[in-house]
Amino acid sequence: MRVCNLSSGSDGNCTYVETDNVKVLVDIGISASETVKRLRVLGVDAKDIDAILISHEHSDHIKGLDVFASKYKTKVYVHSQGVGAVYTKMKKLSAKQIYSFDDMPFTIGDLNVDTVCLPHDAVHCSGFILSCNKRKISIITDLGHTNDVILNKISGSSLVYLESNHDVEMLKNNPNYPYKLKIRILGKLGHLSNLDCAKAIEFLAKTGTKQIMLSHISRHNNTQSLAYTSVCKYLASVGIVEGRDIKISTTSINMSTIFKLN
Ligand SMILES: [Zn+2]
Ligand SMILES: [Zn+2]
Numbered sequence: 001m002r003v004c005n006l007s008s009g010s011d012g013n014c015t016y017v018e019t020d021n022v023k024v025l026v027d028i029g030i031s032a033s034e035t036v037k038r039l040r041v042l043g044v045d046a047k048d049i050d051a052i053l054i055s056h057e058h059s060d061h062i063k064g065l066d067v068f069a070s071k072y073k074t075k076v077y078v079h080s081q082g083v084g085a086v087y088t089k090m091k092k093l094s095a096k097q098i099y100s101f102d103d104m105p106f107t108i109g110d111l112n113v114d115t116v117c118l119p120h121d122a123v124h125c126s127g128f129i130l131s132c133n134k135r136k137i138s139i140i141t142d143l144g145h146t147n148d149v150i151l152n153k154i155s156g157s158s159l160v161y162l163e164s165n166h167d168v169e170m171l172k173n174n175p176n177y178p179y180k181l182k183i184r185i186l187g188k189l190g191h192l193s194n195l196d197c198a199k200a201i202e203f204l205a206k207t208g209t210k211q212i213m214l215s216h217i218s219r220h221n222n223t224q225s226l227a228y229t230s231v232c233k234y235l236a237s238v239g240i241v242e243g244r245d246i247k248i249s250t251t252s253i254n255m256s257t258i259f260k261l262n
Contacts, residue, residue, distance in 0.1 A: 001135050004258040005161060006030065006038040008141075008215045008251035010060050015139055015161060016042060019132040022109035025052045026128055026139050027061040032068035038255055051075040051099075051108050056122035056142070057085035066090045075099055077108075079115065082124030116153045118143040121189040129153055135261040137161075141216040144190040146200045155207035158261055161251065162200060164214035164231060165191035166221035174221055191216065194227050198234035205235070205246040211259070214250045224250040 006014040012029035016039065023044060028035055036046045052074055055061050069076050070092040078086050080100040087098065105114040114129040120142045127140040127150060138154035141163040154160055171182055171193075185191050192200075201212055214227045228250055232242045242248050249257060 001130075001132050001137065001261045002042075002258065003137055003159060003261070004042055005213060005215070005251045005256045006035065007253050007255070008161075008213075009217055009219060009253050011219070011253050012063055013055075013061050013141060013216065014038075014064075016044065017111070017130055017137070018044070019109065019111050022050050022111045023048055024108060024111065024130075025049055026130075027055050028052055028064040028068055029060040029062060030064055032064040032071065035064050035068055041255060042258070047072050049074050051077055053113065053126075053128055054078045054082070054086055055118075055127070055139075056082055056120065056125040057089060058122055058142070059089075061142075062086060062089060066093050069093050069097060073097065075108075077101055077113075079117075079124045079126050082122065082126070085123035114153065116140075116150050118150065119145055119147070119189050120191075121184065121187075127154070129157065137259075137261070139215075141192075143192055144188045145196060146192070151200060151203050155204060155209070157204070157209055159211045159213070159259055160204060160209055161213045161215045162197055162204075163192040163216040164194050164197035164222070164227040164250075165216050166193055166218045167226055167230060168193050168195065170226070171218075171221040177220065185221075191218075194222065194230035195234060197227075198231040201231060201246065201248070202235060202238050202240060205240045209246060211247045211249070213256065214248060217250060217252070224252060 002018040015026040118125040137159040138157040
């Protein structure tokens, strides 16, 4: 498998995943033209994308969907409970291109797709667990908290993109954020804080995950270095050393590291 995050954060989320015979995107929250440009950097032609998996209807996950999928006739996979909320935001996309899934795993060519329901204030939010040839990666953003179902589903992934959205104090003290919005983000259906993310990583490190990509990092209530140091500091306090026991990197609105999992 080859995996690359093309963009992450509230300005747009998009991750490219490739197996020997399938190429997919998970979310397309940047414009279609920007997606095409970034795929080209990877040597991938947009028309060769077989499918787009959509987590939920928020615009930072579907911004480029309508234009991209209607232009390239790409199949679009959305959970049956969230499909209506996504489709009402489309202007050109044909309903024939939409494939809804439920809670059962399915396959796209040689790619196995399992999903998990994430607690978030969307109609339905899916986390994705993608596997091929015994290699497994998970993409888990947006969620207000973790639970045993989520952690057990993603355990054993070689690579996990996990939300590390905000620093709680930075968010609470942000004078530009209305109180209502702070409550929403901090709530059980909001976004995962650096500390909550770190606690999930503690579990993942103990169950074999070797690489974490801190994802959906807030531009206003966090920084890449703060997310990284907060997570590493917590892990060190429970005896887990970054670089030795697990690798932690960050994502941003720019393309990040390309991973090859053989
Ligand atoms: Zn969202
Ligand atoms: Zn989001």
